[in-house]
Amino acid sequence: MRTAKMSLALFVFWCLVAPPEGVTDVLVGVLVALLVGVWATRFLWPPEDPALSSLRPSRLPRFLALSVVRVIKASLQVLRIVFDPRLPIAPEVLRQQVHFEADAARSTFANAITITPGTLTLEVEGDTFVVHCLDRALAEDLLSGQLAADVEALFGGGA
Amino acid sequence: MITLFWAAAVALLLMAFACLWRADVGPSIQDRILAVNVVGVKALVVLALLGIIRGHAFLIDVALVYGLLNFIITIAATRLIETGRFRSGASS
Amino acid sequence: MSALIVLQQALSVLLVLAGVVFLAGGTLGLVRLPDLYTRAHAASKCDSVGAGSILVGLLFYQGVAFDDLRLVLLAFLVLVSGPTTAHALARAGFRTGLPVGRARGSDDR
Numbered sequence: 617m618r619t620a621k622m623s624l625a626l627f628v629f630w631c632l633v634a635p636p637e638g639v640t641d642v643l644v645g646v647l648v649a650l651l652v653g654v655w656a657t658r659f660l661w662p663p664e665d666p667a668l669s670s671l672r673p674s675r676l677p678r679f680l681a682l683s684v685v686r687v688i689k690a691s692l693q694v695l696r697i698v699f700d701p702r703l704p705i706a707p708e709v710l711r712q713q714v715h716f717e718a719d720a721a722r723s724t725f726a727n728a729i730t731i732t733p734g735t736l737t738l739e740v741e742g743d744t745f746v747v748h749c750l751d752r753a754l755a756e757d758l759l760s761g762q763l764a765a766d767v768e769a770l771f772g773g774g775a
Numbered sequence: 776m777i778t779l780f781w782a783a784a785v786a787l788l789l790m791a792f793a794c795l796w797r798a799d800v801g802p803s804i805q806d807r808i809l810a811v812n813v814v815g816v817k818a819l820v821v822l823a824l825l826g827i828i829r830g831h832a833f834l835i836d837v838a839l840v841y842g843l844l845n846f847i848i849t850i851a852a853t854r855l856i857e858t859g860r861f862r863s864g865a866s867s
Numbered sequence: 868m869s870a871l872i873v874l875q876q877a878l879s880v881l882l883v884l885a886g887v888v889f890l891a892g893g894t895l896g897l898v899r900l901p902d903l904y905t906r907a908h909a910a911s912k913c914d915s916v917g918a919g920s921i922l923v924g925l926l927f928y929q930g931v932a933f934d935d936l937r938l939v940l941l942a943f944l945v946l947v948s949g950p951t952t953a954h955a956l957a958r959a960g961f962r963t964g965l966p967v968g969r970a971r972g973s974d975d976r
Contacts (some may be wrong), residue, residue: 633836687915687946690912690916694893694912694913703900703901707905727950727951730953736904736907736957737957738954790891794894794897796898803960805956806906809897809907809956816945816949817890817918819945827928827929835941846948846951850955853955853958
């Protein structure tokens with residue numbers, strides 16, 4: 617079943633990247649998708665399904681838009697620091713305790729931290745997130761808990 | 776327009792050389808990998824620019840494959856220096 | 868009609884220029900910042916935004932056609948892979964015990 621899903625996804629990807637012209641292209645696409653699907657499900661991924669089920673697709677667009685805004689803000693901030701001759705940074709390592717039910721929520725949160733202005737995830741140990749920040753004053757999105765709230769909203773509030 | 780794209784491509788190439796300097800001196804092995812990864816991202820963008828400039832659509836495909844390889848190589852190298860081998864069942 | 872094309876081209880120029888500035892920032896950060904973690908900040912944020920901005924600019928230049936889905940995929944790939952690689956490298960540095968710099972100096976070698 618998972619192999620079938622995987623192969624279907626791969627075939628759709630094939631059609632997007634190389635729009636098939638004629639029967640041969642489609643056949644080659646099906647063959648390659650099947651082969652890679654079987655190989656990937658057998659050797660590449662852990663046996664259990666990642667728990668994506670609690671994701672709420674209706675909230676995805678808002679989260680993605682927020683993330684784009686955040687990453688642009690983050691780059692502007694880094695630009696300001698880098699082009700300043702004094703290099704005004706005070707790097708610091710913070711530890712943040714946040715509990716999520718799903719593994720997917722945890723990794724989404726870790727990636728969201730990396731995208732947020734001034735912060736970068738170093739390590740995740742259970743519910744503890746070790747975060748490097750450029751400057752404590754710049755990490756307001758993380759410290760105020762706004763980010764955790766956003767991720768929780770995306771995954772249906774599993775706190 | 777095309778001139779602008781050429782200028783952007785040349786600027787990116789110059790930046791890639793600056794990154795190579797970091798790959799040369801960069802004190803830790805992670806610094807070097809990071810620098811090479813950044814060079815890869817710039818090469819990817821230059822490939823896409825060239826594809827538009829010259830009107831060769833296939834260069835976009837080359838850039839796509841280049842980007843994927845760049846990503847996988849970086850992750851594999853990171854895994855290697857972290858655990859000492861590529862295949863490790865229980866890393867995080 | 869032509870006004871639309873002019874707008875499209877202007878947007879394209881703007882995005883490409885912004886992308887070059889962002890990439891320059893990322894490069895300068897990679898060269899100037901004092902330790903691995905801060906460099907990873909610069910590389911992950913500035914580079915992915917800069918590359919994404921240039922690719923979206925190229926998309927506007929071409930006009931939207933089905934063929935251009937590859938450019939969108941490329942931009943998506945860059946935006947996703949940048950922070951991920953930076954995190955992986957920073958984690959490797961953290962696990963192998965690379966010290967986190969506190970100094971405000973520009974060179975810690």
